[in-house]
Amino acid sequence: MSAVGSVACVIGSSKIKWAYCTKARQGRTEDTKCVLVLAARTAITRLITELTQRRCNHARQTVHNLRVCASVGSGLGWRHGAGYRVHMIDNDCTIHATAQILFPELVNIYGARIGAGTRVGPFCEIQRDCVLGQDVNFQHHSYTATGTKIGDRVFVGPGVGFINDVYPSTMGPTHRHAPIVKDDVSIGAEAVIFPVTVGQGAIVGAGSVVTKDVPPWTVVVGSPARIVRTFSGHDERHAYLHGKVLDARRADHQFNDSHSMP
């Protein structure tokens, strides 16, 4: 008996005796104790193994999930199970082969569809059921909440947020629908687009908060966004932007001339 030390562990109401035995063969009493001790130790070892196994499986699954993410970049297109880089693009996305995710390791994209010729900058998040049409320029730090639909030839400046939850709280999402952006829209930096429809050809000023539908071929600015200009259609909008480009070039020349080094 003196050679047997025991440690008692109480888990809940049941008692488990945990002991160690150095002389396992010293009579029946000692044998019985040893059997109990060994049984308890085996049970605990199994429990620990099981827990460790679960943790390992979880870790393995996580690594697997990261590895099966696709590699998309520099026009290479969608490649399943690349396995050699860790990307945050889920394998349930549909990304056209000519779309460019400029920094695949620096975006979160899951369950989304991205069209031909579209470019997505770094630090963007494109959530489930979102659609980016063709030739969209989706600049860095922009975010589309679940279900956002963006048409073709849309410019999305840096840091734009498309939101679908107008009353955010810890009680859960309140959204019914997500923003819809029609073709040929331009959205300035840091704008916030509520669950509204932005009509075709509209221009949204930088930093605007768009809380209501935007009619097609208009320019809206401010918070809340208000219409400051209206175009008759594509041609007038094009002429306006073309004029702005020329103005900008002229202004650049003047700036460079007046700031040139002697």
Ligand SMILES: CC(C)(COP(=O)(O)OP(=O)(O)OC[C@H]1O[C@@H](n2cnc3c(N)ncnc32)[C@H](O)[C@@H]1OP(=O)(O)O)[C@@H](O)C(=O)NCCC(=O)NCCS
């Ligand atoms: C919306 C935008 C295209 C309008 O340009 P514009 O037609 O030249 O407009 P104007 O400069 O004539 O401005 C019209 C009025 O709207 C105001 N305004 C213009 N842009 C605004 C904005 N983003 N937020 C609030 N007010 C704005 C002007 O101050 C002006 O007000 P006023 O009449 O009281 O003086 C432009 O201002 C803009 O925001 N561009 C987005 C730039 C951007 O984010 N680029 C991203 C790539 S880096």
